[in-house]
Amino acid sequence: MELRDICKIILDFNKIGITYHVSPDGDALGSVLALLQALRKYGKEAYVISKDLVADNLSFLPYTEEITGEITSPTEDTGVVIVLDCGNEERISADLENYKGKVINIDHHLSNDNYGDFNYIDTEAAATAEIIYLLLQEMAVKVDDSIGKCLYTSLVTDTGSFRHSNATKRTHIITSKLVDLGFDHSAVHSNLFDNKSYAKVKLLGAVINDMELNLNDKVAVMMVTDELIKKCNAENDDSSDIVSTGLQIKGVEVSMVLKESEKGIKVSLRAKNDVDVRKIAEIFGGGGHTKASGILIKNLSILEARDKILFELEKELI
Ligand SMILES: [Mn+2]
Incomplete structure (x- = not known):
């Protein structure tokens, strides 16, 4: 049409x-x-x-x-x-x-x-x-x-x-x-x-502080937990924009942010070069674009969700 x-x-x-x-x-x-x-x-x-x-x-x-x-x-x-x-x-x-x-x-x-x-x-x-x-x-x-x-x-x-x-x-x-x-x-x-609250910037700082690299330092993982939000006095608003920070690291191919929410674990994925993160998202019922995608994972803890996605990403990174 x-x-x-x-x-x-x-x-x-x-x-x-x-x-x-x-x-x-x-x-x-x-x-x-x-x-x-x-x-x-x-x-x-x-x-x-x-x-x-x-x-x-x-x-x-x-x-x-x-x-x-x-x-x-x-x-x-x-x-x-x-x-x-x-x-x-x-x-x-x-x-x-x-x-x-x-x-x-x-x-x-x-x-x-x-x-x-x-x-x-x-x-x-x-x-x-x-x-x-x-x-x-x-x-x-x-x-x-x-x-x-x-x-x-x-x-x-x-x-x-x-x-x-x-x-x-x-x-x-x-x-x-x-x-x-x-x-x-x-x-x-x-x-x-240039419109973030002080609490949100502090939250982003705490999340970056706990960032980990996985799969031969090619995947940056950040986790926004309820506990961290509480500790920083931040609002429970969208913090997925932090995902781009992971890609700023030399050698990182995929950046991932996982966030606890009432509905489940919200995941944002970003890719720098050739990894198709839409494909990964679709495995878990999510969607988006080849270099930017999202997933909502229900009935798993934030760590379980991380591990499952890393397992699928490993196949793509070989
Ligand atoms: Mn759009």
Whole structure:
């Protein structure tokens, strides 16, 4: 299915719900807020469905005040729900059980399982926002400053500030067009990254302090335990961004962060060169990209989860 077909389908509806994956990151949120604004410019009755609240470091984005956690399922007369940046149905931040309308799935994850009535998956896109930018071109919506800031935030988030290999020529061309709109792009970086609490930085320090290297020093392992969070007086928020620290070490090929949570052990995996961490994630029911993936492991302790993943990684590193 071409993007122009997706565009036509969307514009057939008047009331449109937009949602993303649970624990929305910068790409998920930026993409949703950009599309929200574009659809409203088109005169559509668009709104965000979200079981999640907005993370502190993303609350600078326009229209985040509309995401209150109160609209968790499609409201009456919604014709279509657009799900952005979400690889599988279980991870959608909306209750769709009783919803009878259409679902459009727009994403860039290789592991996407095409759960929509209409699916548009472009795995070449560095971020879902890259697809949204192209969709807005199809819609002939003028990308303004405010939309641009959202899309830029998405691109920064999913490319590791343009340093990952997923940032292609197309990504950079789109970025240059966004920067040209005039919003303060440097401030986006500050909002995203220079916004941590003292307690969180102390927690990151403690986690790094306990970091271990495994499999001939090729795999960095970090563990965020409830005990450590308590000791540092940190909030139990997302600390997966620390995973990149492991890759900073010379000779390390894979970095892994394991975190205790109510639902199970959350695992973030990052690869430097050739190891396909998506493959590893899929063994445990997770997913993502070849160089960045995630898993939720239930019914295992943090150490058991670590050992199981290392066992699978060992086969890949030979
Ligand atoms: Mn993404």
